[in-house]
Amino acid sequence: MTKGNLIEHIKVVEDTGNIIEVKLWQVERTMDKPYGYKYSLVYVVKGKRVIGYDNAEGKGDHRHYESRTETYRFTDLRTLVNDFYGDVEKFKKGNL
Numbered sequence: 649m650t651k652g653n654l655i656e657h658i659k660v661v662e663d664t665g666n667i668i669e670v671k672l673w674q675v676e677r678t679m680d681k682p683y684g685y686k687y688s689l690v691y692v693v694k695g696k697r698v699i700g701y702d703n704a705e706g707k708g709d710h711r712h713y714e715s716r717t718e719t720y721r722f723t724d725l726r727t728l729v730n731d732f733y734g735d736v737e738k739f740k741k742g743n744l
Contacts, residue, residue: 672685
């Protein structure tokens with residue numbers, strides 16, 4: 649599948665060296681992506697993904713918290729980004 653049209657790509661390297669990267673694409677609506685978006689949002693600490701949200705091919709919408717993976721209910725891009733950044737803040741405060 650083609651990646652579609654890139655909507656947003658943000659990569660921030662924090663003073664600590666930790667990385668926040670957000671990639672959002674508009675894609676053709678399919679059974680796998682009925683809302684027409686592909687996404688990958690990740691927070692990397694010391695070279696290891698500690699938080700990730702994505703809808704990789706065949707895996708559906710899900711999020712990663714360190715070694716755990718759980719289903720994520722996608723509603724819209726704004727909520728997705730807000731949920732991700734909220735989890736990053738919780739992680740930084742030790743509440744995740």
